[in-house]
Amino acid sequence: MAAGAALLAAVSATPANLAMAAASAAAASVDATIEPSQIALGESAQLTIMTSGNGALALPLPVVPGLEFRVVGQSRRIEIINGATISSTSTIIRVTPEEAGVFTIPGPTPKSPPLVLRVTQGNGGAPSISPYSPSSPRLKSLIPGGSEANGIRLTPDGSAFVRFEVPKREIYVGESVPAVIQVGMRDGFASSINSLPKLNNADFTLNNLSLQPERMAKSIDGKPFTLYTWHSLLAAIKPGTYALTFGAPLTVRIRTQPRGDSMLDDLLGDPFMQNFFGATVSKNITVTSPETAIKVLPLPAEGRPAEFSGAVGSFKISTDLSSATNTAGDPLTLRMHVSGSGNFDRVESNMLAGDGQWKTYQPKASFSQADSTGYRGEKTFEQPLVALQPGVQTIPSLAFSFFDPGTRRYETARSAPLRVTVSPSPADSAASPPPVLANAAAPPGDAMHGSLRPDHAEAAARTDSLIPWYLRPQYLGVASTFALLFGGGWVALHRRERNARDLRRQRERLRREAGEACLKRMASASAARDTALFFSSARSALQQYLSAAWQIEPEHVTSAELDERLGPDADDIRQLFVLADEANYSGDAPQAADFDRWTSIVRRSMLTGAPP
Numbered sequence: 001m002a003a004g005a006a007l008l009a010a011v012s013a014t015p016a017n018l019a020m021a022a023a024s025a026a027a028a029s030v031d032a033t034i035e036p037s038q039i040a041l042g043e044s045a046q047l048t049i050m051t052s053g054n055g056a057l058a059l060p061l062p063v064v065p066g067l068e069f070r071v072v073g074q075s076r077r078i079e080i081i082n083g084a085t086i087s088s089t090s091t092i093i094r095v096t097p098e099e100a101g102v103f104t105i106p107g108p109t110p111k112s113p114p115l116v117l118r119v120t121q122g123n124g125g126a127p128s129i130s131p132y133s134p135s136s137p138r139l140k141s142l143i144p145g146g147s148e149a150n151g152i153r154l155t156p157d158g159s160a161f162v163r164f165e166v167p168k169r170e171i172y173v174g175e176s177v178p179a180v181i182q183v184g185m186r187d188g189f190a191s192s193i194n195s196l197p198k199l200n201n202a203d204f205t206l207n208n209l210s211l212q213p214e215r216m217a218k219s220i221d222g223k224p225f226t227l228y229t230w231h232s233l234l235a236a237i238k239p240g241t242y243a244l245t246f247g248a249p250l251t252v253r254i255r256t257q258p259r260g261d262s263m264l265d266d267l268l269g270d271p272f273m274q275n276f277f278g279a280t281v282s283k284n285i286t287v288t289s290p291e292t293a294i295k296v297l298p299l300p301a302e303g304r305p306a307e308f309s310g311a312v313g314s315f316k317i318s319t320d321l322s323s324a325t326n327t328a329g330d331p332l333t334l335r336m337h338v339s340g341s342g343n344f345d346r347v348e349s350n351m352l353a354g355d356g357q358w359k360t361y362q363p364k365a366s367f368s369q370a371d372s373t374g375y376r377g378e379k380t381f382e383q384p385l386v387a388l389q390p391g392v393q394t395i396p397s398l399a400f401s402f403f404d405p406g407t408r409r410y411e412t413a414r415s416a417p418l419r420v421t422v423s424p425s426p427a428d429s430a431a432s433p434p435p436v437l438a439n440a441a442a443p444p445g446d447a448m449h450g451s452l453r454p455d456h457a458e459a460a461a462r463t464d465s466l467i468p469w470y471l472r473p474q475y476l477g478v479a480s481t482f483a484l485l486f487g488g489g490w491v492a493l494h495r496r497e498r499n500a501r502d503l504r505r506q507r508e509r510l511r512r513e514a515g516e517a518c519l520k521r522m523a524s525a526s527a528a529r530d531t532a533l534f535f536s537s538a539r540s541a542l543q544q545y546l547s548a549a550w551q552i553e554p555e556h557v558t559s560a561e562l563d564e565r566l567g568p569d570a571d572d573i574r575q576l577f578v579l580a581d582e583a584n585y586s587g588d589a590p591q592a593a594d595f596d597r598w599t600s601i602v603r604r605s606m607l608t609g610a611p612p
Contacts (some may be wrong), residue, residue, distance in 0.1 A: 007340045030059070030108050031217055035094065038118040045095045045117055047222060049108050049215035052088035059108045060082055061093065067103055067117070068096045075187045075224060090187050090217055090224045101445065152184070153290045158223075159189035159252045161287040162197065164244065170295045171236060172405050175312040176207065176343040178375050179234040183213075183248045183287070187224040190497070191282065194249040197230060201244050203296075207233040207345075208373045211581075233373050235343065236296040243291040251284050299403055303410050309349075311402035313342015319398055319415040326424045327392045334396050336363075336415065339378040344369075349400055351383045357393055359386040387422040394419055515544040515606055522602070526595035534595060535580040538602050542573060571603050 031050045039045050047069070061069045073092040076139035086550065094241040097103070097119040105115040154161045181197045199206050212226040236242075299312070315338050322333040336345050344367055351417060354360040363383035371377040387393055395418040404411045518541035543554040550557070559577050566573070576598060 008180055032115060033217060033219070034105065034115045034117060035219055035609070037116060039097070039118070040120050041097060041598070043097075046219050046222070047093040047095050047105070047115070049091045049093065050088055050213070050226070051547060059091070062105050062108075062285075064103055064105055064286050066097060066101060067105070068098065070096070071096045071163060073224075079241060088226070090226075092219070092342040111196050127516050131336045152220075155287055157189065157252070157286070158186060160185050160248075160287045161249055162246050162287045163291055164246045164289040166234060166292065166294070169293060170297065172297050172299055172312055173239055174238055174299065174310055174343060174346065175405055176233040176235045176375060178373060179206070179232045181232065181246050181289075183228045183230070184218075184220070184225045184431065185248075185250070187226060188250045188253075190250050193228065194251060194284065197246045197248045199234075199244065200247055201242055202470055203237050203240070203242055204235065204244065204294075205235045207235060230555050231371075231373050233343075233375055236294070239294065239296045239298040241295050245288050245291050247286045247288045249284060249286050251282055253282060266550050297582045300409075304411060305401040305410055307350075307399070308345035308401045308410065311342060311344075311348075311400075312346070312405060313340055313344075313402060314404055315340035315342060315347070315400065315402050316415060317400045317415050318415045319417055320393075320417060321420060323396070324419070325421045325423070326387055327423045328387050330425075331384045331386050332396060332420070334383045334385050334418075336381045336383075336400075337378055338381070338400055342402070344374060344377060344379050347379050347400075347402075349381050349398070351381055351398060352385065352395065357387070357389055358395075359388060361385075381485045387420070390422045392419060392424050395476065402481060403432045459610065511544045511548050511554075514554075515541045518544065519603065519606075520601075522595075522599055526599065532583040534598075535583045536600055538576055541582040541602050542576065542605060573605070576601070 029052050031052075032047065034045055034047045036045060043384065047062075051059070062072070063069075070093065071091060072094045074089065076087065078090045095105075095117065097117070100119045100121050103117045103119065105117060106112075107114055141609070152163055161184045163180075163182040163184070165182070166177050168177065183193060183197060187191070192541055196211075209232040210230050213230050216227050216229075218227050258345050273501050310528055317339075318337045320335050320337075322335075325501070326332050334352060336349060336351055338344075338349070348365075349363070351357065351363045352360050361384040363381045365381050367374070367379045368377055370378070385395075397417050398415045399412050400414075401410060401412045403409070518537045521537035522534055525531075525537060543557040546557045547554040550561075553560075559574065562577065564573050
């Protein structure tokens, strides 16, 4: 009994010690939620305040007339997300109304939005049982190992779940649909996410997956969870019916003794405290989501336009010109805007074809996304044009064809024609003959001789010197001036070229020194088995080398630039760039031989001057 009393005293002192230590640190963020947001008089709601960052804030309880606030639990956890260590504290507060009405609960910080709780009179004045009341029975919405309609299935120990959501279960080949992947980790049970969630089906692609998830605290079935949400675009490669699941590798705490053997289960309701004082071990597991059935339909062949490029979605187009007036021979820019939602990577257009009125050039495209995944946005095509003839010219309407899954047929959007006034060029005006004057006066000789000119030769203009004009003093000064200007320009050009060469040498020296510094960091990271620092330094070294070879800035050397410039060659470089991104999420450390192999690849690339 004495041992049990001592243990109870230690447990009772632990929350106070944690609160004192947390109050001395600064929290990075504070989130507050209340569930449910509408209750009947006699019920209670649950207010959850989560502070995250390097510590926790000592926040006072809210004061709202007509509401009673009471702390019923608190837990603290340390997580490793994307290689970063984050500590967080969850405080669960029971909110009990004393009267009906609409109550506004202020946020925990001045910048936090307020929360609204609506309280009704209830059913005939009889208090109903709230799921957050201590005397209420446990909800059966979450069953360990089971599944329910909303796609949540807990692990057998109740520590985590993975949920996958798509807006519809029937899509077309090539169609992009928004996908939401959510990982729920119960406070005190799951400690870290070891890598990004992965799709367990090779017949689908997952595009634009957000690297950093959204994070929020949520109470599920009266238990505190932290939810991590990723957004992406899901697309099918071929038709058929498939069952999709997502998996997330996690690290959880497993109890090494039966739950009934621990006195803490009766003394503490906080799972973090139970796992802290109880016997637990860390274990790596992969949590999968329930299967989601997706039916993929082929794009119909009937009615497919010849200019269809594979765009699937809902789009509209518009066009405009850089100027409504122009001069023949001068370029102007025709722009076509394609906006809407769908797979913008397949939105293509050749725009206007050249004819006798216009000389056209290859258009360039740019995309501005309206959401985090690029499902909604606007793609703009810009095409340079040159008018060949003066006058009022008409640019015909442009067309864009796509497949609309809502109407289940091909659609063609057309723009309105555009008019531009083209003025003659100055060269055309100078080349035209001068106008003939009909009433011009005839020479006097023509009138005297019946329109016959005199038969004597006209005297030429006289000159005072036989010295050629280019040897005369006034022209020698002009020639000397031109010679001086030419000599000065040549000297300035030569000096600028020399300065440019010196600048290139200096940049090459700085990039060489930066590459050597990256190699030193790689050696230090290899000795310390620091995977993230090793691959980040290796990528920086290759960026310095490739930027010098391609004459671009190092930060512009990305995976997309590698695919465009190297093509199918240099798979090792592309793999190293991928490993540098994944190292921030993976907790696995390569073997020493792997570090040596990648170091050898980077050194060979920088010494030989050619991709491996």
